[in-house]
Amino acid sequence: MTAAEWRWTDKLVRALPAEVYGDPEIFARERQTVFSKSWRLIGHTSMMPEAGDFITDDLAAAPIILVRSENGAVNGFYNVCRHRAGPLATERTGNCRGEIVCRYHGWRYALDGRLRSATRFGSVAGFDPRDYGLRPVRVEQWRGFIFANLDNTAAPIAKMLAPLDEVWRASMDQPFALRRSHEIACDWKVYVENYLEGYHVPNLHPKLDEDIDSSNYQVEMRGNVAIHHAPPRKQGVYCGLWGWVFPLTGFNGFQHGVLMERITPVAPRRTRLEYLYFFNPDRRAELNAMIELSDITTAEDIAMCEQVQINLDSGAYCPGPLSPQHEESVGWFQAEMREHLGIDAS
Ligand code: FES
Numbered sequence: 001m002t003a004a005e006w007r008w009t010d011k012l013v014r015a016l017p018a019e020v021y022g023d024p025e026i027f028a029r030e031r032q033t034v035f036s037k038s039w040r041l042i043g044h045t046s047m048m049p050e051a052g053d054f055i056t057d058d059l060a061a062a063p064i065i066l067v068r069s070e071n072g073a074v075n076g077f078y079n080v081c082r083h084r085a086g087p088l089a090t091e092r093t094g095n096c097r098g099e100i101v102c103r104y105h106g107w108r109y110a111l112d113g114r115l116r117s118a119t120r121f122g123s124v125a126g127f128d129p130r131d132y133g134l135r136p137v138r139v140e141q142w143r144g145f146i147f148a149n150l151d152n153t154a155a156p157i158a159k160m161l162a163p164l165d166e167v168w169r170a171s172m173d174q175p176f177a178l179r180r181s182h183e184i185a186c187d188w189k190v191y192v193e194n195y196l197e198g199y200h201v202p203n204l205h206p207k208l209d210e211d212i213d214s215s216n217y218q219v220e221m222r223g224n225v226a227i228h229h230a231p232p233r234k235q236g237v238y239c240g241l242w243g244w245v246f247p248l249t250g251f252n253g254f255q256h257g258v259l260m261e262r263i264t265p266v267a268p269r270r271t272r273l274e275y276l277y278f279f280n281p282d283r284r285a286e287l288n289a290m291i292e293l294s295d296i297t298t299a300e301d302i303a304m305c306e307q308v309q310i311n312l313d314s315g316a317y318c319p320g321p322l323s324p325q326h327e328e329s330v331g332w333f334q335a336e337m338r339e340h341l342g343i344d345a346s
């Protein structure tokens with residue numbers, strides 16, 4: 001059964017085996033079959049407004065750099081010099097002032113990736129600088145968010161996110177406000193599965209449960225996108241819309257902005273969450289309330305995911321059943337991962 005064919009049925013569906021969470025060999029396979037072939041949220045146009053502004057990142061362990069060129073386009077390249085693999089930039093963000101200069105021997109590249117000058121290289125027959133432009137990486141935008149993908153054959157990001165266009169609220173389109181990070185001692189799949197269901201909300205998140213009607217929490221898979229709806233109980237900070245895009249992007253909708261989550265599998269059993277807050281600049285008090293609530297919820301999720309990882313590692317767990325009412329999206333994700341990893345359904 002493939003993930004595309006996967007449908008919730010009367011049949012009991014069991015969770016993935018414990019061994020897939022944190023195994024170095026599985027982690028390496030995920031890099032090859034999932035992370036290097038999927039769209040990854042890198043940032044937002046408001047984070048790099050000027051020509052020469054850049055953001056560096058890693059995509060499936062490949063270093064990349066995104067640069068805004070003079071004509072306004074955001075170009076993506078491997079952050080790897082064509083001479084002897086030096087880095088073009090080592091900072092997370094910055095401005096490269098009109099050209100990208102390799103940190104090792106100073107080769108100079110235009111913002112569109114052409115090699116302008118192989119600095120002090122000397123002349124040798126057979127060397128043509130036109131053959132040594134930076135290797136491009138595919139970059140696309142959706143509502144100002146910038147995504148990159150190492151796979152040139154992947155469907156366009158706009159196509160993948162079309163289901164989000166239908167539910168996204170204009171009040172969530174805001175400029176970048178701030179970034180925060182959290183580290184979790186668990187496999188990235190433990191965190192994603194926790195993200196994919198609202199089943200745990202009444203038990204684990206009493207404060208969040210005051211804000212949303214979790215008895216009406218619904219999660220729906222549309223293509224590779226999970227869309228969560230939970231009606232706000234009162235005029236709180238949430239707007240009642242959450243979601244996740246396979247495999248490593250989440251979002252939380254608020255009344256005056258959105259929190260985009262970048263889920264980074266750092267190593268087997270180590271995951272980093274980067275929260276990028278986009279918020280209406282005139283609503284500072286609401287931004288603080290949003291951070292306060294998201295910090296509480298995140299701390300509760302982290303503690304639970306770390307305990308689940310310990311229990312998965314203990315040898316005491318054999319795959320349990322998924323709830324037909326609340327865990328359809330967890331079932332979808334696990335079917336997708338079985339397919340990518342070549343694991344038979346139990
Ligand atoms: S490695 Fe970049 S100039 Fe030498």
Ligand SMILES: [Fe+2]
Nearest residue numbers: 194200205301
């Ligand atoms: Fe949670």
